Amino acid sequence: MDRRTVLKGLAGVGGLALTGISAPAIAQGASARTLRFVPQANLANFDPIWGTQYVVRNAAALVWDTLYGIDSTLTPQRQMVESEEVTDDGTTWTFKLRPGLKFHDGEPVLSKDVVASLTRWAARDPMGLMLKAIQQELTAVDDRTFKWVLKQPFPKMLYALGKNNSPCAFIMPERIAQTDPFKQIGDYVGSGPMKFAKGEWVPGAKAVFEKFADYVPRQEKASWLAGGKQILVDRVEWIVMPDAATAAAALQNGEVDWWESPIADLVPVLKKNKNISVDIGDPLGNIGSFRMNFLYPPFNDVRARRAVLMAMSQEDYMRAIVGDDNSLWKSLPGFFTPDTPLYSEMGGDILKGKRDLDAAKKLLAESGYSGQPVTCLVAQDQPITKAQGDVTADLLKKLGMNVDFVATDWGTVGSRRALKTPPGQGGWNMFHTWHAGADCTNPAPYTAIRANGDKAWFGWPNSPATEKEVTSWFEAKNIDEEKAAIGRLNKAAMDDVVYAPTGFFLSYTAWRKNVSGIAKGPLPFFWGVSKSA
């Protein structure tokens, strides 16, 4: 019996005991105007351009607004912008800001603030860098109008400005946005629907956001980052809880109102509590993955990479991550998020059907593999990577590979995976990770699908065919062209095994029933959320 099992048991007993019992006195005195939220991780810094962790993006969405916002159909909608015009040749974009936009310090939002913010963002964001590379000028025309002149058309402009992938194009006051993009800001003034209470921030423990009275929401219904961001509470407190069992107990006890990402083990306990609602948090879910190093044997040979794909069972990986709840996962014979417009299974047959270990062994032998150690980095402090690493180690052994299993922490994996030295000299052959489904709906924010060799993400996959189709997608003029490009891209990436997708999985979110208005989405949206006593 391990620690996790003990915790589950204890929390389970607690949950059973509480079923049918009303919230304790401690909770009932809490103000209905304060929403207490347990985030997925610690808000350790608060510069959404400098630090690109999801938790920073999630908090930043409260404080800083964006020019456009992606809605639940993955379509960019106007947010701070009132109107836009683009010339027929697609090279000059002119944007006009909504009237009445204000920063939290009372100053109006002006075009010069937007220009400075976009300049800082473009230095860090992959789409921003693409824009910067073709930029002729980005200028403020007047207080509410700014112009972006490009050397060539960029059809994905509005998506770039409204995307929810980190870093988002958040708009800051000019004085803050002029900070070097590789240095952290220390002033957290935005124009979003909530203000950051810097004085109450205890990194690692608590962050507080207060309603911004002068925020002017759009009239449209809120949908993800788009529409009217109506804040219905006075205060949102983020309470960081490193221990899942404690968070579960606090939610059951009414000490917190909303837990962003309960671990799968504890969900049955929460579901049994009549005061708690549990539902899928983010319908775009996550894609599990492991990456093989293209620079060194055995995975510099596509046959070795394909042998691993032929043998692997995505079900094994998914069950290791989410347990027995079949509603939480599905097989993924592709690289893009299921149930989104560009999803494709072209070329994914290798991941379908019965696993053929013998054929995989034969292919591995053909690749010239001769028993050299395969250095497999597995972060033990991340349940998702640990679960995947254990399955992979077993898989490689079944294939007859000599596994050098490096059990370490995420911080070490993070730095070691950047090493291009041979595996025996500090380098590696494989590491495990996962990607937010929201980042895998198209190639723009999807760093992991890029296969441009030295410039690609860790593992440095080199697949000209994949890269060709990434370019095709960027140049596509309509959804049909985009879908065709993605189909070809999926096949090329699968043929060359840019990385190994281990499956698609979802996770839950849980809240007390006196809280309403929680929307499903790739990040926790606080607009429209209310709480009764």
Place this chain on the structure above:
Amino acid sequence: MLSYILRRIVATLPVMAIVALFVFSLLYIAPGDPAVVIAGDQASPEDVERIRQSLGLDRPFLIQFGSWVWRILHGDLGTSIFTNLPVSTMIGQRLGPTLSLMMVTLLLTIVVAVPLGVVAAWKAGSLIDRAIMGFAVFGFSLPVFVVGYMLAYIFALELEWLPVQGYTPLDQGLWPWLQNLILPAVALGCVYIALVARITRAAMLEVLQQDYIRTAKAKGMGQGGILFIHALKNAAVPIVTVIGIGIALLIGGAVVTESVFAIPGLGRLTIDAILRRDYPVIQGIVLLFSFVYVLVNLMIDVTYTIVDPRIRY
């Protein structure tokens, strides 16, 4: 005595210097890179390198160490790589909860463990003695997090008497402050109570065999007077020693306890900083802990002279 205390304080300086060098070297050679954590999962190697440069992490070891020592000598513990807040501010934010937890635990330990040890020695070999020593073994054996979860289940979830998590500062009232600390202090104190009770019993057993105890009994002195005036005072040196050593245990135990009960103290700050490789914060905390440890040892030595007048420095 005063000159002794001064000498001891001066003697802490080389200790602190060695600790500083050791910690800095260890972190320098440890795997992991804060720039990678900051840059995020999707960052390019070039972005990571630029962040490393902006943080000064690309500079040679001696330059980094020299610059850090220079700042320390000027009373500046540096700035957190992640939060951009001064390390002293971050430690200040977390000091209250940890000190409160340690204080309540220490108080609870002394109030519970010392009488238990005295009674066990007094009734040595009896059922009471066995029960107390059985509890001590139990207390030693259970990990802090298991005790913590069990207490939370019984007293927070089941009985609804106390909160599961969090911390309320003392300035918001004695009871709000205390109610967040009772369960963590009991969980953390279990091992400590067991340790002190056993040591108290052993020390008392030895003292109770002494001639002056027999003399006190012969003179008709009451049992309470014998135990708490003559015996306990003479058994105090090892008890004080183990209480002092136990403070080191408390520091270690606080890391787990603060995580289980979501108390925003130094223990959690330490874990967070280590996992993120926030070097200035780790260095600041380790320096603080080592200073506290040296100080506690000094206090123990001074206490010896109070409980045993024969000891002089």
